[in-house]
Amino acid sequence: MRDLLTVREVAERLQKSEETVKRWLRSGKFPNAYKKTDKQGWQIPQQDLQALLIPSSKPSVKEKQIKNNQSSPPLQNEDTKELVLLAYQAVTMTSPTQTMINILSHIGIKRTLEILLIMQQSPNKVKNPEGFIKKAISKGWTPTTIPIKKERSIARIQQNKHTENRSTLPFYNWLEED
Template identity: 50%
Template sequence: MENFFTVKQISEKYGKSEETIKRWLRKGNKFPNAIKHSDKEGWKIPISDVEYAENTENKTLIRENSETFIGEDLNTRTLVATVYQIATMTYPSEELINILSFVGLKRTLELLLVLRQSPSKVKNPTAFLKKAITEGWTPQTIPQRVERQKPFSKPCRKEIVPTWLNQSEAAQKDVATKEDSTEELLERYDLLKSFYEMGNESAKDQLQLLQKVLEKRGISF
């Protein structure tokens, strides 16, 4: 013989008021085999109805949660692929979509910013992003490329001499052209004089040539 629940027992079981349970019973859709012989005896709800209702609710909840998870997963994958395309103008590989979907959209945006800020061109984005994830790179902590310093060498006097001082004699005559302003020639004269006083003999002829040009322009020495 089947056992039954009372309205009070079902109310306590579901955490609902007795009036809510009675409303369910009157509609007949939740516990279809419930019976009521009299107001005194009240409703009798078969245990089989309660078990069936609970199993149905559990299956529905599982299905809804699964659909929500799948929907969110698909949405994340789509967004990840889209933002990657915007940042790189290329479509990500399936492997890269899986990686970025796993870390989430917010982290993906950070990683793509790190990728864009890389001081050198990234030839392998997948390997770069894997390393960025593993080492926890952020836009604030991305490693900067350090230029290799050249060995220190004492500057020689020749390095600071203008290149036109080392040109051929024919080319040196062009050091003072008609297009040069007097002010430019005076600056050049002062520079040549400094080099000559430092012991650079190659500046002597140029200094004399420039002096004659300036004298023709009314500058006296």
């Protein structure tokens, strides 16, 4: 019996789709799996598969989250909305819309504070806070994410100077000379 399995073989044994197994590979459920080449694909050791099938004595990530949630009482929805409102007002000096409060309270107070910290640390003033927040949520920005500044204005100025130089050349018709 082989020591290594392919994604298809693991999917068949677990009765899951190949995409699910690939997602597990990316998330690190098979720590000893490796990919030699694109043609050969992933090689998953049987020990990793056995470790997945036999529940270990260590609590899983979900079990830890459930335990943490039970130890500290969850904030009530109204409390979360109030905290989100205060944090948003502290950073932007404006009141958020009801949809923005709902979005921010849905993602949780911790993530909301991270996004507002990103907004506050932005080198340029954020002109559209709602768009900024939605983009930060969708792109998964963190306070350690380094923004890449695009120098659009410099390129436009250089292009305008180039076109001005072409247009300033006087037209002189040698054929109509007196």
